[in-house]
Amino acid sequence: MQTLKHYLASHEPSEIHPSEIAKILKELTASEFADAIHLIPKDIVGDVALALPDRYFDDIVELLSVDELSLAVAELESDDQVEFMHELEGVDEHVASEVFDSLSRDDQEEITKLSEYDENEAGSHMQLEVFTADKDEIVHDVIRRFAKLRQANELENVQNLFITGSDEKLKFTVGLDHLLVFDFSKTLHENIILSQKSFEPKVAYDRENIKDVVHYFEEYDLSTMPIVNEEGVLLGRITSDDIYDIINEHATEQMYNLAGLDDDAEEDDAILKAGKKRASWLVINLITAIGASLVIGLFSDTLDSMVALAILMPIVASMGGNAGTQSLTVVVRQLALGDISKNDAVRIVKKEITIALGNGLVFALMMGLVAYFWFGLWMLGVVIALSMVINLLMAGFFGSIVPLMLKKFNVDPAIGSTVILTTVTDVVGFFSFLGLATLILL
16 A cells, blocks of 8 residues: 555656556555555546456446546546446446446447447457548648647547548548658648658558457557548557557467466456356366277277286377477467468478477387387387377377368367367377287287
């Protein structure tokens, strides 16, 4: 608590950053947190709430009145307003309704407009606050208007001026650094013609997939991007800080999906909800494990006749599982980054099979020698070596082909890939090892 008081006292209001306050709040006890919330300036409490992990949001809603929540929402940018209201609806729909009704008509219209977009569409992530000017406006007037808006704190993180025509369609995008070297007495359009430079804007459409927009930022090294509709009318913008949040969310989602977890459930404090989500995947894993056990059961007589097979058998499955996970992780990540094009599938599969085959041969030789010196049987070494080559080869193939096939059918490659891969490597590993042992050793 004292740390928060010191931070607020030692910084000017304009220097206070929500993320710094969020760090301090996370170190407090429940009772200290309740008192600390009321110390935070009301104009930034909304930003602080969004900077905190989701589990804190319920407490904030309980600690603040409807009027305080309304003020918090009103001070947020339009895209953050939508996020805040969405979180609030998840906590208490009645309170969310009261807060919405108390907002200004402009805020209500903006929230409603952005809420109409699906979460995967660029429009749902855009800010409606943009600095625009008509192409026939005098540069001096534009700069003076920008200064007034900035002083009134109605604009922030502005790097570009979006220039439109009388039809509100986006014509040009001019960086503020270019704007400052324009002839202040001429119109924007006249300056653009005289400069002989291309100010053609790189745009994204409001219904475009947000993942494609993320790739635009990475490919063109953008700091902000205008969002337009199908007719080219300027609707809003997406900034780099929004993109960083989206990248982090997608990375977290993929990590959870690869482990068979639900990111929304894991971010929540509800133990039962998270437990149910995990259990659903554990059931699938149990079924696949039973399938692998049934394969082992087919060779019970072989196992009874040679104990060494039971000792060495897990090694084959484990090596295949790890090799497959390596291929799977690489392909899923490259798909997420957009590094794999539609025509790249064959190249990727060939690469992963080649790597898996090379490693399979190396470790087959190593394990064959280990088996020989361990149990004194040359043919046992041959069996485990052949089985390891087969399993690692299949691991590389399925580790690359499974996410590519899921992507082809518009399914998140991270979802279900590990379950399929584990099943393949276990079944193939056990079947090849015990099958070869039956044919060669008995």
